[in-house]
Amino acid sequence: MIDELSKLPGIGPKTAQRLTFHLLRLPPEDVLPLARALEEAKERIGFCRKCFNLTEEEECELCRDPRRDPGLICVVEEPSDIISVERTHEYRGRYHVLGGALSPIDGVGPDRLRMEELFRRVREEDVREVIVATNPTMSGEATALYIAEELRPEVGAGKLRVTRPAAGLPMGGDLEYADEVTLSRALAGRRDV
């Protein structure tokens, strides 16, 4: 049990041990609901066959919502990133979850991500814009470049835009605490007031 718990993110062997002793001390009726919740979640929750978001259905809620614009696909690394974008209440398109970002060092090539599924959607559905909202990290940037490169024929034909959210200064921040790379990007991406 300690071994299994310490495989979870953010839980080291010490915490795993503490959790284990805590759970062992509890009466079974307090622990079994957790075990059942885990089983049930693993049984019932799978990936949306269209966008690979988590869902209990064949297709997730967002893909089934007819009010969402199918011409706009926001590409993210993980299902949890959908929650971040939804929190802005400003995006009304669809999503596509890659399941990670390109990272040759870790052996993650395009075939390990839902890339072909994305390209198929772009070609089959009437998509006007792909917003690549992968993380603003080295591998997130590389992933965005790869997608733009693969979709170049469609972009060249004027049928599609491949965009990326702006890199820049976080709101409420202070120039003094901005790192150089972010500030460079913010200056390079400056816009008319």
Add this chain to the structure above:
Amino acid sequence: MIDELSKLPGIGPKTAQRLTFHLLRLPPEDVLPLARALEEAKERIGFCRKCFNLTEEEECELCRDPRRDPGLICVVEEPSDIISVERTHEYRGRYHVLGGALSPIDGVGPDRLRMEELFRRVREEDVREVIVATNPTMSGEATALYIAEELRPEVGAGKLRVTRPAAGLPMGGDLEYADEVTLSRALAGRRDV
């Protein structure tokens, strides 16, 4: 001495007391250099008459550097912000230090900042672009809007651009930790890859 020290930013009465007792314990030859450094700094260092950066001369180093583009003015709140922008090694124009940002609640109107001096520079020198790099806060944004409004005739005449560094996701970050306002801005300001 405790009173004077506790006026410094980040130094509360407790720290001020600790510093005072520490300084009193030292031999005079260890304390007098600090006192003299303070006096000298206050005597010798003043504001650049052009951009209001800190300088020991009439005009600061950056204003006197002939290799810097006088057609580009980066407007910042404080002299310390110049150091942040310089650290990017990508900006080769001039600066203008406002001495703060507009904040009606605190009684800081345009007359309390070096606004007129900025507008005079824009009109008298051959300025093509004013980059308003005030902080990405409410008052920094308000200051940028005020400057754009005041320079509207020049912008309308096609002689000038007033720009602002991009607001968006800081580099190396994670979508999951981005606040909604920043992520909204990043999405609104998205660019073609």
